[in-house]
Amino acid sequence: MRLPLRTRTALAAAASARWASRAAGRGKGSMIGGLVAEKIDPNIMSRLAAGRRTVLVTGTNGKSTTTRMTAAALAGLGQVATQPDGANMDAGIIATLSLDRVAPIAALEVDELHVPHVSDNTNPEVLVLLNLSRDQLDRVGEINHIERRLREGIERHPETVVVANCDDVLVTSAAYDAPRVIWVAAGASWVGDSVSCPRTGEPIVRRDDDWYSTGDEHFRRPTPQWWFDDENIYGPHGFQAPLTLSVPGRANRGNATQAVAAAVAMGADPAAAVAAVGTVGEVAGRYGSFQLGRHRVRTLLAKNPAGWQEALAMIDTDADSLVIAVNGQVPDGEDLSWLWDVRFEAFETMQVIAAGERAADLGVRLLYAGAEHTTIEDTMAAIESCPPGRVEVLANYTAFRDLGIALERAGAAPVPTSRSQS
Known part of the structure; x- marks a missing residue:
């Protein structure tokens, strides 16, 4: 079916916006392309x-x-x-x-x-x-x-x-x-x-x-x-x-x-x-594993109390280190009172590094949870501070996004995931 002229014009403008975004090094340009297309043709x-x-x-x-x-x-x-x-x-x-x-x-x-x-x-x-x-x-x-x-x-x-x-x-x-x-x-x-x-x-x-x-x-x-x-x-x-x-x-x-x-x-x-x-593994960085120098880093995303509770259950407590990174930007929700709904008490036997822009808020919550921790705001620096071995990293939305960019820039190599029943 041939699309109306207005729709074809919108698609052409979206393609131009995507190209400009990529040329400027601002990303793939998909979102800006969609925004431009919708402005030209609301239908x-x-x-x-x-x-x-x-x-x-x-x-x-x-x-x-x-x-x-x-x-x-x-x-x-x-x-x-x-x-x-x-x-x-x-x-x-x-x-x-x-x-x-x-x-x-x-x-x-x-x-x-x-x-x-x-x-x-x-x-x-x-x-x-x-x-x-x-x-x-x-x-x-x-x-x-x-x-x-x-x-x-x-x-x-x-x-x-x-x-x-x-x-x-x-x-x-x-x-x-x-x-x-x-x-x-x-x-x-x-x-x-x-x-x-x-x-x-x-x-x-x-x-x-x-x-x-x-x-x-x-x-x-x-x-x-x-x-x-x-x-x-x-x-x-x-x-x-x-x-x-x-x-x-x-x-x-x-x-x-x-x-x-x-x-x-x-x-x-x-x-x-x-x-x-069963073939679906890493999803936009979620559950991904990366080799970064002496560390094998696995990344998990959590965005709200229910999601954090599920993600905490996925943490491998046999890993050598755990980094939890929390930001408080608009996409994360600037109100972090939900930290008190998450059962961080589960890590009272595991050393934790609190990271992210709101590492201090997380550190207070971990203190009351009885979880031993240190605070290093920069997530990559927090990973680097860990002893050699496996590092679990749990992050909220923008902290996870920023970590993905930093890992890519640092040349971290993806590690294939294996299938399991758990």
Whole structure:
């Protein structure tokens, strides 16, 4: 289908902006290209999405990894357009669709607040809801408001299949009234933001894997069609297969299960989808390992209390050193009071180096947690101060981004990851 002149002009301008950004050494230019294109043609997202089979992936944590897994699981059905770098707002989505205009399938990561209007523009075949918890309150807002926004967006697309995590109360509420839902037991280790029912305000009661609202006898944990354990993934019609991943953590086993459920809903073979998600390793630097002189550095990203709690569980306590880097820039959330919600007490037997622009704030929290630590603000200097061996580095958003740039400039060599079941 030939695009309108305005859209073609927008794409040409975006290409010029990308070239200028690269020529100036300001990066790949994808985001600026998307911003320019949208300014010229406000309808460009819907035009570029037209005719594609689209799956959207959203949630507070795990979007990038699950989107990469979903794209891998869908690859058997055809070429898949997807973000390589996790740019999940309008400009990034437009850039992804404009750079791959022939792919018949799109697997797109979407910021929670952007889901309703991105759905309106892309008419998704499948929407994956991972989890909802507090993010940067000074940037994102109150979590029940986000749940209501998602619920309203889902109501406008009754034909969309919603793949929803039934272990998450807020996700369940958002998807509960949708006519086409596939429930997945993907886990919810962080429950501090769903102690009350988002529909009635009454308490949520939890018993083992089950939960229910005391204010609405009908609102309780749905029966899952997909679930997992430490070895296998299970699905409809007695499906069972070993689930072996290249990324760590129980949370990623839940992410993989939702990715498989979404791909199967779009027609992928279940066994092939399970094999495909197992090939996904490093995701935009997450879970990456690098050799830097005498140190083998593994990088982990965490952006909010729930994400930090999951990431802390992925730390290899047998590593020689641990560096935790925290910044407080706008993308991180300038309010770092969430540090007190994270259980740093887990490191009371492990030496920690506090790094990043807000190393002093982190140091105070570690002091109260009883974790032995030193403070070195520069993350690369903190790594260099470690004894030779393996160094685990856990960082929030801009600290992680800056570390990736610094490692590249220092000539750190990527180390291939191995597949494991954990």
